[in-house]
Amino acid sequence: MSAPGADPWREHRLAENVALFGRVLRRAGLPVGPATVVDAVEALIAAGVGSRDDLYWTLHAVFVTKRDHHAVFDEAFRSFWRARGLVQKLIAMLSPVAPPRAPAEPPKAGANRVAKALFGEAAADRVVEKPEIEIDARMTFSQKEILQARDFAQMSADEILYAKRAIRDLVLPVDRVPSRRKVATARGREIDLRRTIRASLRSGGGIIPLAFREPKTVHPPIVALVDISGSMSQYSRLFLHFLHALSERRRVSTFLFGTRLSNVTRPLATRDPDEALAACSAAVPDWSGGTRISEALRLFNRDWSRRVLSGGPIVLLITDGLEREGLDGLARETDRLHRSCRRLIWLNPLLRFDGFEARAGGIRAMLPHVDEFRPIHSLAAVADLCGALDGSAAERFDPRRWLRQVA
């Protein structure tokens, strides 16, 4: 017990508790560093704590830097601060009336992660219901979502060889668009006045050597939507290697879809390709499950298109297009996607068959809305993908050709 009149904040170990809370959040996956904890303590001292709500929103203001983190924070806050009765203590210190206790609520999103972060693996199951395998009655061709983290980081020697060769051959000659930024050039149309003045001062203003500038050219960003259903998984795996190599040179956003849509841009940004793919597979629960293309595109259009389709990207859609239901929806969503990007390129492994005809309903629904229709039928085709990016679309990749054949 400290002497009367001591700093009440110190007495209740505010800093330690905030630091502990920060560690819980970090273990639950929020990017919380030591500086953030210092900020949180500062914020609490600045705001004072009038009620549970104020404490909540004060910490929220500092620790939450993304909308997605809100649910995790919410759960952590409830578990951490209520479990220890700290809110009551803090508020009792500063207010004459004790606040009413909040009634217990059912577990929310993020509960599992937070429970693990707080109590370790053993306690997690006590807090949340046991995980269930989801069975989706609407899926006729693959009834179960296979919840497994398949190890696709282990490529065969051939695959590695081809991937490396493709990466080495990666030449993107005309795949550049002018940006609105300017760079200094030796000669050009526009005079760079700033450099001109500086250069002229070097000679005391006697000579004015003109310096020029021109728009910088950049690679347009790439957004890849990769189907990882059972029939596609072997192509997808190799394709991810390609995307990984590509992401070292330009902005690439990657999404995997099977029965769900997952953004794997961050896991894929890990430097080492094998680690990157392992991180991807860990992040995706439905590897080699069924697929719902229409639903995946709808989710992408609704939740992600505005966030990743800035800067006029090229969208690579890798799927076999074998969708049997909701064809109207599929056509509409593909059309929406097509209208919000620079170019939509569809890579379909079914094109490996010589007698391929665009008869399947899903394929016919999607084909009118893509700019290019290409095979990715063999490992060597990975190298061909570089051609898909350079913008020189050959007539044989025109989707209308396939539709004419069917008609």
Next chain:
Amino acid sequence: MTDLPQSIDATLDLLGRGGYVADRALATVLFLSLKMRRPLFLEGEAGVGKTEIAKVLSATLGRPLIRLQCYEGLDMASAVYEWNYAAQMVEIRIAEAAGTRDRAEIAGDVFSERFLIKRPILKALEPTVDGRSPVLLIDELDRADEAFEAFLLEVLADAQVTIPEFGTVKAAEPPLVVITTNRTREIHDALKRRCLYHWVDYPDAERELAILRTKVPGAAETLARQVVAFVQGLRALDLFKAPGVAETLDWAAALAELDKLALDPETVSDTLGVLLKYQDDIAKVRDGEVGRLVEEVRRKAAAG
């Protein structure tokens, strides 16, 4: 001129005086941002009132608003400062004519404050006439490219700008910075790290009604209630772009202009374009949802 609020409640009052109906979460984060001198990073869908917060702050605190509207290709020359090249050129010529040959002297003269054209960020670092820092609104930061964010780091962390030829300009009192983004791309963590973050969500029915009453006093009470109920119903549908508060206000104002006292399906159909900005959404709502929603709104009104 008003002093900064000293508590969360005072912040709520301040926003209220400016005609902004805020919830406690927003007031808390705003209060902290003012108290801790941290930039406020507001993210949310278009039309939920992010920019408005900066305007209200400027109006109620009596500080000038300096607005930097971001766009692709925005660079330091348009955001921070630029040199007045023509004047510099003349100055060099004069120096030459006067026979000055000392290069350092000419350089020192030419790169002085006289030839500096101040753009929004540099202006925001200077105190205003009565010595208070202004409100700096960096609007739609997601429109600018990633390279621009790097410029901002120094400004946001230390309220200073380094000009190579001139030196470092540091604000005596950091400006009140509000950054908004519509999330058309993710902003780098390094930048978010220097700010206090808040997701501005669509308001609930009660708060939206309060906003509507404040902003469109001309709308009849029944109409206002129905408009809010209808818009809240629309947001529950699976639309490509749900209507924001700005759209609600526009719609209520439009209906008030048409002398409407209550919603009817025909009027709603005719004025959907005020609320929804995508043809797909309009078609979807017009084909069947309008009648159902209006019916529901009327039933609720009758019950409540």
